[in-house]
């Protein structure tokens with residue numbers, strides 16, 4: 001495994017088209033801001049580009065503080081050829097409602113946007129356009145561009161103000177997010193040959209199939225983290241699609257796979273759920289170092305290992 005190279009000859013891809021919040025997040029990564037960037041239609045096609053070696057890495061939204069995980073991203077990284085999260089970016093987002101010239105607020109019956117943008121503006125629409133129906137699009141910018149197409153299926157779109165500026169669409173309302181403190185987390189996903197170096201403030205993402213349908217199965221998973229003092233910062237279940245009641249747990253924990261306590265938890269998880277996927281260890285956006293109990297430090301793990309080895313000699 002190698003550290004992430006600074007410069008790549010391959011392009012970066014992102015949930016497009018141009019003007020998505022995901023593109024703005026990608027531009028915050030210095031190496032990507034200087035590289036070629038190619039939009040993808042959805043998470044699955046972005047990751048296919050990486051898997052085929054046509055893109056170095058893909059930037060995708062993974063979670064926000066209002067609606068939780070982004071299912072399309074969680075599913076696309078948990079299935080198929082293994083990939084690694086290399087980097088995360090956390091940004092606040094603000095939305096505008098746009099329409100073509102001449103369309104008034106009261107003319108809007110249907111609104112196109114990404115499901116997470118709709119979830120973050122629900123109260124505003126409840127108050128100002130209570131009868132408006134949501135039409136789901138692959139991204140916010142895709143909705144805005146559809147308004148300019150031949151046969152839009154909605155009259156209004158929720159997107160970034162940047163898209164309104166670029167397209168000339170009229171802003172009918174700005175700052176329509178219900179919660180001004182809401183943030184979205186984006187991840188840069190690359191090939192499984194990369195592993196960013198530990199920084200002391202890292203995150204590890206895992207996808208763990210619930211081993212079998214029996215009492216305590218989830219407890220067995222969680223116990224692996226608890227007993228090594230590994231803190232969870234996100235846990236979500238997604239159906240595997242195989243049969244009803246079969247779930248993958250998508251989990252973020254504090255720490256790097258090179259931290260002894262995280263590696264030991266992952267070893268335990270491999271025994272409990274052999275289908276576990278390691279989806280990467282990467283620096284935390286907020287640079288917050290975790291609290292580690294004295295007996296969960298690398299040194300104490302190493303001492304315990306050495307002691308057992310000495311017993312076997």
Ligand SMILES: O=C(O)C(=O)Cc1ccccc1
Nearest residue numbers: 020021022114116117139140
């Ligand atoms: O659709 C976009 O612009 C995206 O980048 C996805 C998204 C949607 C809503 C909030 C944050 C990101």
